[in-house]
Amino acid sequence: MLRLSRRSALLGAGAVGITAALGGCSTTMRPMMAADSQPETYPTVQALRFFAAELSRLTEGRLAVDVYPSEQLGGQSDTLELAQLGGIDFIRINSAPFNVLVPETLVPSLPFLFRSIPHMRAAMDGPAGRAILSGLTQHGLIGLAFYDSGARSIYTVDRPVREPADMAGLKIRVQTSDLFVSMIEAMGGNATPMAYGEVYQGMVQGVIDGAENNFPSYESSRHFEVAPVYSLTRHVMAPEILAMSRHRWDKLSSADRDAVLAAAQASVPVMRDIWDRQVIQSRQIVTDAGVQIVEDVDRQAFSRLMQPLWAQYADTPTLRRLVEDIRNIGGDNG
Template sequence: MFAADAQPADYPTVKALEFIAKRLEEETAGRLAMRIYAGAQLGRERDTLEITVFGGLDVNRVNTAPLNPIAEETLVPALPFVFRSIDHMRAAVDGAPGQKILDALRPKGLVGLCYYDSGARSFYNAKRPVLTPDDLGGMKIRVQNSDLYVSMVEALGANATPMSFAEVYQGLIQGVIDGAENNWPSYETTRHFEAAPYYSRTEHIMAPEVLVMSLRRWEKLSEDDQELFRRIARESVPVMRDIWDARVEKSKEIVMAGGIELVDPVDKAPFQEKMQPVYDRFVSSKLRPLVEEIQAMEVPGV
């Protein structure tokens, strides 16, 4: 089988795919094998996802964003503040709500296997500490080319500026944008912390990654092999998360040593209160029960 991941070879999701490939070969004595193409060798996620739906690619690790036009249920875990914490997010996607979202992919030609972490996104900028939404007022904040992200930032009173991720550092240096939002490893590895030293731990979005298989390829597997692949995929989740958690801590240490000003904790309530227009726009009557199920979940320690 052939698997794609747009992330570089040392990224935690790629390491998880390597775990799956190794276990597949071990448990089938080489009868099943998987070749991994990392670093966007086969194209951008939106492109490889389309190929996967049509059966030209067997396995694919993608973010929820390119899945949104395929199955609207995948929009739910990308909603701002739908999760209270990383533990809440993991419990939700590993549980019944997450399975409902994965099940929604099957009629679209994809088999959802499991979720990987993509971190908690927070705001950072070059101007001032952000303690409340008012502090974001008037700032030009880079966002992904996503209506949801644009709506979220504008609801907080900032000016949403869609921009390629590769252009963010230069944009910060030149003053084209005042800030952006992302997780700790992205903030660190891109050196954005040098240009935007005010980091506020809002953790407003915790959208996970999703591992999918082409339904056409899935149906060619025996029932035993399907169960084997699903089990190994799920076993790869804690492997990925251990690597991810270690990477997050390392990135925190690097940026803190670099002299950033960290606002932590942040009172999230004022930010959450601003999200009603976003939910009104993006949460349909079909999605509302799923959102409420996630929000009502009781997670120990959360």
């Protein structure tokens, strides 16, 4: 289990207090808590609300879920720790914070692994995705489903990125992930781990020269106001993960577990539909605001630089097999 931070300990005490208070008021099972770091209107939050409504419908109101967006219960690392401890019932976070905990989650985070969004969805909906989710079980979590996180690309204050040489000297913010740090360094830039909430000011002050993310996050964070050059590197298409605390899962009946799984799966196409529309809308918003969208990116040149990272991070037979299974998905999914 991850080492519990002081902030998470305090949040956990609060969550346990809420649980006790709610549990003491009624013989009915307390409403479960679902945490998301994104704001109310974000596609993942809307999907969580659909999940909550569907779970209530399937269990005739016996299982209720209250959704807490906007980091109300803490940041992604905090809520991950709390879910392991049983202080939060459901979490929706990016796969990157899981990387140090669940080696299988490194695979969908590998840069340039997925050829397209349809390829990623096909992989995560199939045996490879199920194998990755199953890796959470021994760490106090039950993997329920994958949500989209889109294609992440580089955006900068003033420099287009078309080829690796354009990354030279650029300080690019990344999530706290060894893989993401290694990726930016391999691309030719200087990786700078930084909290998401500090990115805007970091670019204003010149602490960093840019960051990397998908269109909806780029737009909703208003990062386009200070970094108006968005280069379509599409280097990572790692999905989000919806997971449940095993503490609460173990208390559910077999029928209620089936309902949780069914509600989670039903929320996936809903999330994807909202996501696809949001990507189009966010791209239009930033385009109308004057953002330069750079489309002529040499993705092959960047991809060739990633092979040592694949060998470094997919360093066991199990992980290498997952990589090959994903790469071999063909047909209309690439």
